Amino acid sequence: MTSDSDSLKELSSIFNDRALKSSQRLLILICLSINRKLGFTELSKLTGLAKGSLGNHLLKLTLSGYIIVTEHSFFSSKRITIKITEKGILTIRKYLLAINELETTEKGEITSTTSADSDFN
Amino acid sequence: MISEEQKYLKEGQSLIKTAFDFEDYILRRSFGLYYIGWAVAFFLYTIPGLDYPLFTRYNWILPLFYISSSLVIMLFTGYVFSRAARVSRFLKWFRPGRSLTAFILFFVYISIIVSLLAFFGFYSYFILLYIFLGIYVPWAIFNTMWKSGTRIHIETWVAVVTFVVACAISIAGIQAGLYYILTIAWIVVASIWFVCGVVGLYDSRYKSMMINDDE
Numbered sequence: 001m002t003s004d005s006d007s008l009k010e011l012s013s014i015f016n017d018r019a020l021k022s023s024q025r026l027l028i029l030i031c032l033s034i035n036r037k038l039g040f041t042e043l044s045k046l047t048g049l050a051k052g053s054l055g056n057h058l059l060k061l062t063l064s065g066y067i068i069v070t071e072h073s074f075f076s077s078k079r080i081t082i083k084i085t086e087k088g089i090l091t092i093r094k095y096l097l098a099i100n101e102l103e104t105t106e107k108g109e110i111t112s113t114t115s116a117d118s119d120f121n
Numbered sequence: 122m123i124s125e126e127q128k129y130l131k132e133g134q135s136l137i138k139t140a141f142d143f144e145d146y147i148l149r150r151s152f153g154l155y156y157i158g159w160a161v162a163f164f165l166y167t168i169p170g171l172d173y174p175l176f177t178r179y180n181w182i183l184p185l186f187y188i189s190s191s192l193v194i195m196l197f198t199g200y201v202f203s204r205a206a207r208v209s210r211f212l213k214w215f216r217p218g219r220s221l222t223a224f225i226l227f228f229v230y231i232s233i234i235v236s237l238l239a240f241f242g243f244y245s246y247f248i249l250l251y252i253f254l255g256i257y258v259p260w261a262i263f264n265t266m267w268k269s270g271t272r273i274h275i276e277t278w279v280a281v282v283t284f285v286v287a288c289a290i291s292i293a294g295i296q297a298g299l300y301y302i303l304t305i306a307w308i309v310v311a312s313i314w315f316v317c318g319v320v321g322l323y324d325s326r327y328k329s330m331m332i333n334d335d336e
Binding site for chain 2: 006011027031034035036046095100103105106
């Protein structure tokens with residue numbers, strides 16, 4: 001119960017930032033925490049979002065300091081690369097650890113419920 | 122009624138699964154490039170065997186083909202294994218118990234093989250090389266995939282089995298003195314690996330589950 005409320009507090013503090021109140025933005029940060037940097041096309045594939053919508057999400061994350069977006073030329077075309085910042089890595093790790101904690105607690109509750117049922121039988 | 126914890130947990134689990142499905146898709150495509158790169162390397166390695174007198178006319182031709190082949194292998198292997206290593210490092214932190222060593226071991230292996238050349242003759246060197254490759258390459262591929270959480274697809278099985286068979290044929294060919302068999306075997310393997318690469322690149326499927334923009 002104690003770790004559950006700690007995890008909830010952690011998640012509440014994370015979601016105090018409006019920039020993180022979006023599943024797409026959380027997903028973008030999770031993938032960036034794995035790869036450190038990804039291209040615009042890869043993120044578009046990941047989220048299934050159109051160019052404009054993805055651009056809006058990336059703008060919000062950039063303004064909150066979670067990512068850095070850079071543009072560079074590749075022969076005759078422009079390539080956009082999105083890189084996660086230290087702040088982004090720390091925040092998303094807190095999120096993932098809180099989720100892990102909730103998962104562990106839930107598994108513990110299921111196990112103790114199952115044991116209680118077995119004892120009863 | 123679903124509690125707040127369950128709501129967060131459900132969303133978090135769904136996002137993590139989506140992220141790993143995406144990584145699986147990316148790594149499958151990366152391995153597709155890996156098979157294509159190695160197919161090119163195999164061709165470069167075996168082309169001199171097609172007309173040995175032609176390719177040994179000048180001293181620099183044969184080393185040029187072998188060095189180019191090695192460079193292509195290192196380039197594509199480095200790209201794929203470094204990508205897989207990033208996923209593996211994440212998994213090591215997020216789900217402790219996994220670690221990736223194949224990437225580092227591959228470069229250690231290259232150094233050892235080059236050093237062995239100084240101590241063993243041509244004949245022994247290649248027998249040892251094919252035995253080592255026949256064991257190490259499949260292990261490295263499966264180990265990398267397992268530690269990065271990637272599913273092992275059909276093209277991987279085909280690539281690995283044909284590679285091991287080609288190594289065995291090469292050993293038999295060297296022992297029998299029938300070197301043309303090696304050329305044929307590795308050209309066949311190169312063609313199969315190229316097809317495996319194309320399958321990996323174009324058969325990879327990922328459909329984003331994030332249908333609604335929640336902005």
